[in-house]
Amino acid sequence: MFVSSPPEPAPHANHMVARAVLASELGPDGRRSRVSRLRSDGPLVLRPSHPKGAEPLTHRRTDAARVSLAAGTAGPLGGDDYALSIHVGAGSTLVLQDVAAMLVLPGAGGGRSRMSLDIRVDDGATFVWWPEPIIAAHRCDHTHDIRIEIAPDARMILREEAILGRHGEVPGNFASRLRITRGGAALYDQRLRFGPSAAGADGAAVLGDAGAVGSIIAVDPAWERGAPPADPYDRGAALTPLAGPAIAIGAVAADSLALRRLLVRGLDILGGPWIARHNGKDGS
Amino acid sequence: MTDETKSHRALRLGVAGPVGTGKSSVIATICRQLRDEFALGVVTNDIYTDEDTRFLKSAGVLPEERIRAVETGACPHTAIRDDVTMNLMAVEDMERDFAPLDIVLVESGGDNLTATFSPALVDAQLFVLDVAGGGDVARKGGPGIARADLLVINKIDLGPHVDVDVDRMVADAEAARHGAPVLALSRHRPETVAALCDWVRAIHGSWANGSHTPIDPGPMAPHHHGPKDDHTHAHGHSHPHHHPHD
Amino acid sequence: MDGAGGSAALLLLSDGRLPAGGYAHSGGLEPAVTAGRVTDMSDLERFLVGREETAGLIAAAFSAAACERSRRGELFEIPALEAELDARIPSSELRRISRELGRQLRRAMSAVHPHPHYDALGAAPHQPVVMGVAAASLDLSPRDMALAILHETNADAAAAAAKVLRVDPFDVHAILARMATRLDRLAGEAARAAQGPSADLPAPGSPLADIAAEHHRRADVRLFAS
Numbered sequence: 001m002f003v004s005s006p007p008e009p010a011p012h013a014n015h016m017v018a019r020a021v022l023a024s025e026l027g028p029d030g031r032r033s034r035v036s037r038l039r040s041d042g043p044l045v046l047r048p049s050h051p052k053g054a055e056p057l058t059h060r061r062t063d064a065a066r067v068s069l070a071a072g073t074a075g076p077l078g079g080d081d082y083a084l085s086i087h088v089g090a091g092s093t094l095v096l097q098d099v100a101a102m103l104v105l106p107g108a109g110g111g112r113s114r115m116s117l118d119i120r121v122d123d124g125a126t127f128v129w130w131p132e133p134i135i136a137a138h139r140c141d142h143t144h145d146i147r148i149e150i151a152p153d154a155r156m157i158l159r160e161e162a163i164l165g166r167h168g169e170v171p172g173n174f175a176s177r178l179r180i181t182r183g184g185a186a187l188y189d190q191r192l193r194f195g196p197s198a199a200g201a202d203g204a205a206v207l208g209d210a211g212a213v214g215s216i217i218a219v220d221p222a223w224e225r226g227a228p229p230a231d232p233y234d235r236g237a238a239l240t241p242l243a244g245p246a247i248a249i250g251a252v253a254a255d256s257l258a259l260r261r262l263l264v265r266g267l268d269i270l271g272g273p274w275i276a277r278h279n280g281k282d283g284s
Numbered sequence: 285m286t287d288e289t290k291s292h293r294a295l296r297l298g299v300a301g302p303v304g305t306g307k308s309s310v311i312a313t314i315c316r317q318l319r320d321e322f323a324l325g326v327v328t329n330d331i332y333t334d335e336d337t338r339f340l341k342s343a344g345v346l347p348e349e350r351i352r353a354v355e356t357g358a359c360p361h362t363a364i365r366d367d368v369t370m371n372l373m374a375v376e377d378m379e380r381d382f383a384p385l386d387i388v389l390v391e392s393g394g395d396n397l398t399a400t401f402s403p404a405l406v407d408a409q410l411f412v413l414d415v416a417g418g419g420d421v422a423r424k425g426g427p428g429i430a431r432a433d434l435l436v437i438n439k440i441d442l443g444p445h446v447d448v449d450v451d452r453m454v455a456d457a458e459a460a461r462h463g464a465p466v467l468a469l470s471r472h473r474p475e476t477v478a479a480l481c482d483w484v485r486a487i488h489g490s491w492a493n494g495s496h497t498p499i500d501p502g503p504m505a506p507h508h509h510g511p512k513d514d515h516t517h518a519h520g521h522s523h524p525h526h527h528p529h530d
Numbered sequence: 531m532d533g534a535g536g537s538a539a540l541l542l543l544s545d546g547r548l549p550a551g552g553y554a555h556s557g558g559l560e561p562a563v564t565a566g567r568v569t570d571m572s573d574l575e576r577f578l579v580g581r582e583e584t585a586g587l588i589a590a591a592f593s594a595a596a597c598e599r600s601r602r603g604e605l606f607e608i609p610a611l612e613a614e615l616d617a618r619i620p621s622s623e624l625r626r627i628s629r630e631l632g633r634q635l636r637r638a639m640s641a642v643h644p645h646p647h648y649d650a651l652g653a654a655p656h657q658p659v660v661m662g663v664a665a666a667s668l669d670l671s672p673r674d675m676a677l678a679i680l681h682e683t684n685a686d687a688a689a690a691a692a693k694v695l696r697v698d699p700f701d702v703h704a705i706l707a708r709m710a711t712r713l714d715r716l717a718g719e720a721a722r723a724a725q726g727p728s729a730d731l732p733a734p735g736s737p738l739a740d741i742a743a744e745h746h747r748r749a750d751v752r753l754f755a756s
């Protein structure tokens with residue numbers, strides 16, 4: 001069973017163990033956010049960056065701290081154990097993006113690969129996490145574990161996309177869990193499993209014959225009196241309010257391109273500052 | 285128990301009968317005629333759609349929030365007989381939200397001749413037939429026709445067009461009901477509408493002063509659901525016939 | 531903690547004929563059929579397996595957890611349990627239905643077998659939570675309760691199959707028979723999880739069921755409420 005604190009795998013000598021750390025804070029001028037801590041480790045390379053691609057929410061501010069993450073050229077591989085810890089300090093805005101999609105592959109000696117992210121978003125902070133898809137390659141065995149604690153007065157938007165195998169390929173075993181707590185109370189907790197050992201994942205209740213699945217979660221204290229209403233805007237996608245000041249956009253599609261289109265449409269429906277701006281520039 | 289409201293209990297009046305005989309129309313008529321006299325609420329039961337609720341809301345017979353729909357999972361008879369929880373809660377919610385109500389009308393999803401309300405759900409019930417269904421229907425009997433508190437034979441204005449002798453049909457029905465009340469109704473004949481309203485006033489009066497005894501018309505016709513089902517024995521069981529209002 | 535309650539009480543709770551309005555729901559099957567994702571028996575089997583492994587397991591674990599906490603008299607844990615369950619149901623429609631069924635079950639059980647714990651639940655408690663409290667009031671064990679919920683999850687959809695699909699009911703029950711050991715295993719998993727903290731209860735998602743449920747609510751014509 002997939003519990004909240006699974007035992008640490010015992011990594012092999014040739015397996016990669018990486019522990020990276022990232023933190024942002026509000027600068028002395030009380031406006032500009034800056035990276036206060038940045039520690040890359042092995043394949044987990046963190047780099048301050050410039051605005052890139054379509055990124056929602058932050059066009060209101062010109063002073064966000066921006067970082068991009070590269071997780072090696074290929075990997076993690078079976079047996080690898082990556083962890084990234086992120087702290088978005090009070091009042092600061094952090095935008096985290098990926099350099100490229102993450103391809104999870106089986107390792108030479110087999111074994112499970114693992115990536116965990118432990119994220120804290122403090123009061124008044126804004127966290128925008130806009131990663132690229134995770135591609136579960138044939139025969140991979142990957143566990144992806146994301147824990148986020150967000151302060152009641154903080155905002156956040158994140159996207160997650162999982163692709164079931166490279167083109168025309170049957171995926172290996174993939175398990176992810178995204179758990180978001182707000183002020184210590186559960187807000188969103190979803191585990192996703194597919195691959196040969198995930199019975200029924202190919203059924204019509206879970207993923208059917210889809211090749212890609214993803215979601216966008218947005219949290220905003222401004223929705224305290226009610227998040228935007230549900231909108232099943234496509235046969236394979238719906239925007240729904242969560243039981244708190246938050247929404248989820250869930251989408252299931254044939255491939256990564258179709259998935260991305262559905263998620264972008266979902267953001268457009270959400271409107272306002274949540275729309276991903278296609279010119280990639282800061283407005284305001 | 286938060287879900288129960290004993291304090292402001294209304295008279296719960298069921299309206300059953302086959303599809304299209306005029307249940308919604310009867311309810312609309314009652315609401316239109318009596319809404320100034322009684323505080324009313326309506327619960328409809330849907331089979332596929334929320335047609336009944338939409339019809340009643342668009343007819344404007346009551347404020348929209350006093351008309352609520354229950355979805356019956358394509359089992360309209362179950363919802364008024366075997367498992368009344370959804371309807372019971374809809375009625376209780378209505379009584380609580382608009383207290384004090386005098387009468388809550390419950391429309392059954394149009395089913396067949398055998399579906400009747402459980403006494404756990406309603407205090408009294410109307411069974412609605414129409415002349416368009418044929419003059420023999422009343423003779424065929426069944427629990428609703430034979431023992432509902434009131435049998436309505438609706439759309440009598442159509443009698444000549446469908447070759448039905450209305451007087452004959454009413455006489456047959458009265459025979460099948462051993463003298464219990466039968467009302468020939470047409471929304472185009474004010475005197476019949478007035479008689480319907482009088483009946484509602486009378487049943488509300490006897491219910492309010494405690495002289496009304498709820499009658500269970502009895503379950504549906506014998507049929508089997510499973511080995512332990514005892515639908516069969518109860519069909520013929522005898523009820524004290526009580527008609528304080530006639 | 532094992533309940534000393536007898537098997538007869540378990541059968542009472544797990545019987546679909548318990549008058550609590552469950553018959554109006556197809557357990558997500560009609561929405562899946564409407565979406566064109568279940569058209570034959572093999573689709574149906576994958577649907578049922580996927581549903582038991584996700585929504586079924588969640589309902590089982592939460593009812594087992596509610597049973598466990600109710601048995602221990604730790605009702606103060608119920609609000610956190612409800613929040614954890616909300617967090618596991620992204621579809622607002624499915625959360626609403628779970629709470630509606632919970633209210634109905636409480637209404638029925640308060641009449642059938644009254645217990646003070648029912649009053650301690652909020653205005654509209656989730657169905658698995660009410661089930662767990664009902665099980666505790668009948669002195670059943672968390673594992674028994676989990677099994678009952680898993681059985682009901684399948685039974686609701688199987689009963690609906692005959693109405694929304696062209697099926698041979700024997701084939702439908704053959705699927706249920708093949709799934710029997712799976713249900714036993716899931717019940718064990720749910721009961722084990724129920725012993726631990728609420729935050730660690732299983733959280734398997736079912737994205738297509740969430741999406742289809744929202745579409746179903748907006749359909750003009752439907753047999754089942756969900």
Ligand SMILES: Nc1nc2c(ncn2[C@@H]2O[C@H](COP(=O)(O)OP(=O)(O)OP(=O)(O)O)[C@@H](O)[C@H]2O)c(=O)[nH]1
Binds near residue numbers: 305
């Ligand atoms: N001629 C005539 N038509 C009537 C009368 N009452 C109702 N109708 C018509 O009969 C049709 C069915 O009436 P409804 O009130 O919808 O019947 P219902 O029993 O509620 O139907 P379901 O809910 O679908 O079972 C409608 O077209 C009404 O206009 C009447 O007194 N005379």
Ligand SMILES: [Mg+2]
Binds near residue numbers: 308309391
């Ligand atoms: Mg009607």
